[in-house]
Amino acid sequence: MTAGVDPVKLMKQEVGKAAADRVQSGTIVGLGTGSTTAYTIQFLGDRLKSSELKDIVGIPTSFQAAVLAKQYGIPLTTLDAVDHIDIAIDGADEVDPQKNLIKGGGAAHTREKIVDYLADQFIVVVDSSKIVDRLGSSFAVPVEVIPMAISPVMRAIEKLGGKPELRMGVKKAGPVITDQGNMVVDVRFDSIDNPAELEKTLNNIPGVLENGIFVGVTDLVLIGEVQDGKPVVKEM
Template sequence: MSAELDPATLMKKQVGAAAAAMVKSGSIVGLGTGSTAAFMIQALGDRLKSGDLTDIQGVTTSFQGEVLARECGIPLTTLDMIDGIDIAIDGADEVDPDLNLIKGGGAAHTQEKLVEAFSKKFIVIVDSGKLVNKLNLNFLLPVEVIPKALNPVTKAIERLNGKVTLRMGVKKSGPVVTDQGNLILDVKFANGIDNAVELEKTLNNIPGVLENGLFVNMVDLVLVGEVIDGQPAVREIRR
């Protein structure tokens, strides 16, 4: 079966298109990062080309997203050129029952949080496998760290009973380096995260931490892609 006909791929494409359909002409749109967000960006580009959508500007959350948005013909702007963002659409690595998230599997969570916190409406697009009862049981929590602070930040997180691993690059020597020139620590708490709101504050108060991958009290709507009886479907979860 080709990738185009694979139900999981079709599901990602459908949930991306469903989110793109919520964007109105004249909007400033935060454009997320990742495979499902890529389908959303492509769907926005298709709407622009068809004339169904006009006069939008995108604000990207990663270099990867910037390249794709330009390829899809989406005009881009930056945070320092605008007063606000009407709607942001992005994926997530985990979503808990309170619609708190872990993001940062692609090491773009700092820019993502900046764009999404600046948005009037934040829509998350995921497949059903990203829905969890408790954060961090299966997915590590990314923490972006200034390189010179790597050792003291590691020790500070370990004092919080977190197991810390420096994220290493794939097909390259050395660690992953973010778009901001920093490093990523992936953190595992043995029993998961009990209080995401407090932990986000605690981690960000450690000197040398730029941002962590907990997104709390930010999400307005989650679009969940599912495959039911071999067919892709999308359902909504609202705050």
């Protein structure tokens, strides 16, 4: 391995590339958010530049994804202009053995859910640290809430046994504001026995826009690991 190259970064690049390699010409691609998916977007741009890939259009799940796509020359479209998405590629904060996910570390889970659920094939790219036995073991569930409803939503979440915390900005005074202009409450649960049930229950609280539990939607998980200092990509 080249001296000074971070093996974790290399591994994220490998996983991102493995996902980009699965995209075919003439398809509509959901472009996820986050550090690993950023490499996927970069590699899709490289494949377009070299004409190995032709006629793809991207649907970004966030402002970040849109900016990257433009930077790497991927044409973008909107959900108004297409009637399907062929493939979506996105990261996750946790993945359980049933391929259920917790997403929303980047506060983009509402748009991600819309795009990822619409896709004919949904591929998740992660590193092995994101694989858990059960959801909620290491990551809180992000819940996007409209600002006026923050207090009642937090009270309702406490009644469900969750410990809600308003997500605050880093290098910004005050709370994190999503691309939709809402706030994010990160909720810790002692254990999530039924992710599908919890996903519905949270979304039924008035003022909640969407939460970061993704159930029964993932087709393939590409997992990056560093073994003997080299990046390896496994499938689940």
